[in-house]
Amino acid sequence: MDWEHRFEAGLPLYVQVSRSAAVLHLSEHHGDGSPQGVVWFPVRDLSALHKELLTRPNAPMRPGIDLAAPGGPTMQVIDPNGNILRFAQSPSAQ
Incomplete structure (x- = not known):
């Protein structure tokens, strides 16, 4: 696990795990993954991907x-x- 975040004790957990260039964010927050999942992808050029889609x-x-x-x-x-794929602008994406 790279890092974890909670607003305070007892609230849902949000974590990041990674291996090489692959990064996965996991969330316990309501609406993230119930019943489907949410996957976050860092991308270098979000505008180019948007235009392509x-x-x-x-x-x-x-x-x-x-x-x-x-x-x-x-x-x-x-x-x-029904899974949500989130693509986020990230200058460090590979």
Whole structure:
């Protein structure tokens, strides 16, 4: 485990685990993962990924970029199983 965060004792836990360049955030917060999961992906160029997704004719939705998201600009996509994929701008993404 790289780090963990709780606002105070007894509240839900939020942690980061990683191996090599793969990073996974795990959350106990209400709405994160019930019944589906939430996966966070750091990306170097969020605008380029956003533009690429908007060109796909079979995209189930046309995601926007939330510039005020905690941790920086973030785009959410819902996969066919209802999982939320969060892509966040990160200058250190590889």
